Amino acid sequence: MGKAHSLAYAALPMYFWPPPAMPIRSVIADVNAELAAEAAVRYGYERSTGDWRRVVDDPNIDVIDIATPNDLHAEIAVAAAHRG
Numbered sequence: 001m002g003k004a005h006s007l008a009y010a011a012l013p014m015y016f017w018p019p020p021a022m023p024i025r026s027v028i029a030d031v032n033a034e035l036a037a038e039a040a041v042r043y044g045y046e047r048s049t050g051d052w053r054r055v056v057d058d059p060n061i062d063v064i065d066i067a068t069p070n071d072l073h074a075e076i077a078v079a080a081a082h083r084g
Contacts, residue, residue, distance in 0.1 A: 001067035002028065006043035023063070029055050056080050 009023040025045045030036035033050035040048035055061055056079045064080045066073050 002030075002039065003043060005065050005067050006045075010044060026061060027055050027058065052076055053079070056083055 006025060006028075009025055012022065013019045025043065027047045027049060028036055028039050028043065028045040029049045029052040030039055031050065033048070036048035036050050039045070049055060055064060056076065064076070066076050066080075068076065
């Protein structure tokens with residue numbers, strides 16, 4: 001799902017012109033640092049992490065896109081909501 005979402009962000013101006021906003025693919029998280037680093041290169045993210053909590057705790061992140069399997073959404077969504 002992360003691949004699909006990343007491609008959609010990159011293609012946004014092809015579907016909505018002018019784009020209402022242009023997402024910055026700042027950081028991507030995966031189950032470990034190695035997979036996250038590979039995903040960052042493949043999908044155009046500035047940086048990566050093997051711990052989603054670092055993304056939630058980063059004060060420079062305004063939007064979190066949760067692309068995990070559905071049964072893993074709740075913990076991440078609740079933590080992000082608590083951070084605003």
